[in-house]
Amino acid sequence: MYRFATYVWRDTIRWKRAPLNVLSTLVMPATWLIFMGLVMPVKYDNYLDFVTPGILVLTMLTSSLGAGSSIMFDKTLGYLNKFLALPSPRESILIGKIVFITIRGLLQSTVILIISILIGATIYPISTYIGMYLLLTLFGISISALGTTVALYLDNHDSYAAFQAFVSMPLYFASTALISLDEMPTALRYIAEFNPLTYAIDGLRDIAKGIIPTFSICFLIILAILIMIICSWKFRSITIG
Amino acid sequence: MTDIFTSKLSKSYEDVLAVDSLDLRINGEIYGLLGPNGSGKTTTVSMLTTLLSPSSGSAQICGHDVTTEPKAVRKCISYVPQYMAVDIRLTGRENIDFYAKLYGIRDKTERKRRVNYALDIMDLNERADDLTKTYSGGMQRRLELAQALTHQPKVLFLDEPTVGLDVIARKMIWEHISNLKKSGITIFVTTHQMEEAERYCDRVGILKKGVVIKEGTPSYLKSALKSIITIKSDGKMPNILPDNVDFIGNENGSVVYASDNGADILPSLIKKYDEAGIHVYSSMVRDPTLEDIYLMSVGTEAADTEQFNRAQIRRIIMKG
Numbered sequence: 001m002y003r004f005a006t007y008v009w010r011d012t013i014r015w016k017r018a019p020l021n022v023l024s025t026l027v028m029p030a031t032w033l034i035f036m037g038l039v040m041p042v043k044y045d046n047y048l049d050f051v052t053p054g055i056l057v058l059t060m061l062t063s064s065l066g067a068g069s070s071i072m073f074d075k076t077l078g079y080l081n082k083f084l085a086l087p088s089p090r091e092s093i094l095i096g097k098i099v100f101i102t103i104r105g106l107l108q109s110t111v112i113l114i115i116s117i118l119i120g121a122t123i124y125p126i127s128t129y130i131g132m133y134l135l136l137t138l139f140g141i142s143i144s145a146l147g148t149t150v151a152l153y154l155d156n157h158d159s160y161a162a163f164q165a166f167v168s169m170p171l172y173f174a175s176t177a178l179i180s181l182d183e184m185p186t187a188l189r190y191i192a193e194f195n196p197l198t199y200a201i202d203g204l205r206d207i208a209k210g211i212i213p214t215f216s217i218c219f220l221i222i223l224a225i226l227i228m229i230i231c232s233w234k235f236r237s238i239t240i241g
Numbered sequence: 242m243t244d245i246f247t248s249k250l251s252k253s254y255e256d257v258l259a260v261d262s263l264d265l266r267i268n269g270e271i272y273g274l275l276g277p278n279g280s281g282k283t284t285t286v287s288m289l290t291t292l293l294s295p296s297s298g299s300a301q302i303c304g305h306d307v308t309t310e311p312k313a314v315r316k317c318i319s320y321v322p323q324y325m326a327v328d329i330r331l332t333g334r335e336n337i338d339f340y341a342k343l344y345g346i347r348d349k350t351e352r353k354r355r356v357n358y359a360l361d362i363m364d365l366n367e368r369a370d371d372l373t374k375t376y377s378g379g380m381q382r383r384l385e386l387a388q389a390l391t392h393q394p395k396v397l398f399l400d401e402p403t404v405g406l407d408v409i410a411r412k413m414i415w416e417h418i419s420n421l422k423k424s425g426i427t428i429f430v431t432t433h434q435m436e437e438a439e440r441y442c443d444r445v446g447i448l449k450k451g452v453v454i455k456e457g458t459p460s461y462l463k464s465a466l467k468s469i470i471t472i473k474s475d476g477k478m479p480n481i482l483p484d485n486v487d488f489i490g491n492e493n494g495s496v497v498y499a500s501d502n503g504a505d506i507l508p509s510l511i512k513k514y515d516e517a518g519i520h521v522y523s524s525m526v527r528d529p530t531l532e533d534i535y536l537m538s539v540g541t542e543a544a545d546t547e548q549f550n551r552a553q554i555r556r557i558i559m560k561g
Contacts, residue, residue, distance in 0.1 A: 003343055003345070006342040006343055009342075010331070013331060013335070014330045014331070017330040018330065077324070078323075078325075078326035079326045081320075082320065082321075083343070084291075085290045085318070085320035085398075086315060086340075086343050086344065087312060087316040087344065087345065087392075
């Protein structure tokens with residue numbers, strides 16, 4: 001299965017050699033953080049500490065959904081067919097894509113964490129950051145596998161872009177990213193309670209407080225496993241049919 | 242052992258039979274599969290390269306069954322699809338190295354040797370370290386062939402290898418393909434380019450609506466026709482033709498006929514034009530080409546299959 005690393009290598013070089021892509025993936029989340037953290041009216045002791053987990057998860061969400069458009073490109077431009085005719089295990093294409101996208105998301109998260117500290121967020125002990133990265137990795141794997149699965153079902157970029165827009169914003173605003181569950185209108189709270197983003201964001205906040213968010217971790221692990229199973233099943237069915 | 246062996250190989254999409262009972266025996270040669278859009282060429286290649294599973298029948302590549310041993314099949318083949326897919330932000334060398342890694346060549350020295358060999362064979366050495374986006378179409382195609390060669394395949398599948406290339410680039414690609422055959426690789430190619438198929442393929446099969454209706458060496462197929470008559474007139478053709486004259490099609494504004502003995506029959510054909518009151522500008526008798534055979538075999542109705550083709554391509558893309 002080491003060949004998934006070859007696919008990661010390919011995607012990394014392609015990404016690195018498009019400076020505009022690198023710039024936009026790194027600057028976008030920073031802009032979000034600065035606007036949300038500094039411009040919003042402050043009701044909390046440190047709103048920056050409250051909102052940073054939300055921005056981290058939002059970044060991971062948009063970044064991971066990019067896995068779908070990446071596989072869509074490979075599919076429509078004929079790369080995927082070439083890869084499928086190779087003797088290397090077909091699943092390594094899928095794993096390579098998910099690993100690359102998750103690593104890229106973690107890189108973006110690092111930029112956000114650094115900037116948040118620079119503009120006044122609390123500095124935590126190193127173990128807290130390790131916990132945060134673990135949680136973000138789980139979340140990244142789930143969402144990039146979800147994006148990939150959806151892209152395998154759809155047949156063009158337009159439909160995938162529509163899916164992306166349709167999913168990311170509502171999920172984000174119906175989560176605890178900007179406001180805590182207790183302060184939400186009741187209707188919104190019902191949605192937020194079933195939203196995976198809520199689990200990721202609240203999990204990050206618990207980690208920051210020094211609590212191990214067992215429930216969030218279990219929820220995200222189960223979600224990641226479930227989506228990965230569906231994703232590889234779908235991948236297998238389209239490549240053998 | 243036959244490199245490519247199929248028996249009653251068929252593929253149907255819902256109610257359309259895209260490939261119908263294909264029997265192929267291909268070994269150590271360049272085999273050209275010709276046919277109009279939607280005749281089932283790409284479906285055939287997809288089945289032989291394990292990208293699609295057959296609806297019925299069987300296919301073996303290098304003795305391995307495509308359905309039960311797809312991995313063993315993929316180990317002995319290389320596939321270059323119709324639409325060029327090289328990573329333009331990678332250099333030529335990186336593009337080949339990428340495939341060498343995917344083919345499982347882990348040893349660095351061995352991989353380097355194979356990559357250099359592939360670059361060498363495809364005359365890409367000088368530009369090996371330039372980004373592929375600076376390559377011409379012909380060079381990108383050669384790079385794809387180089388990628389396909391790194392694991393020393395026994396069988397090479399090429400889907401429309403010269404599509405979109407200029408005359409010189411086409412000639413170069415075909416010369417490389419011919420050299421590959423000499424080195425012992427069996428080559429299965431689909432093409433629309435009749436003159437290229439005639440010149441470079443050892444054998445061709447003409448596919449129409451999923452059925453191979455003619456198969457053989459280009460010269461054998463041509464021997465079925467004695468001569469070709471082309472007549473340029475003011476656009477119409479007479480309703481009644483002399484016996485032993487068959488209408489084949491249109492070519493550059495001329496009407497093309499086939500006949501057993503063109504030189505003898507030409508005067509009576511021109512007479513029919515005169516009787517119909519059609520003015521003949523020029524006439525010519527020549528030896529048949531593969532294109533004449535092709536046109537005669539698939540007929541002019543070939544253009545009707547456009548819609549089916551589009552749906553088929555869409556399905557293939559959707560299926561990845």
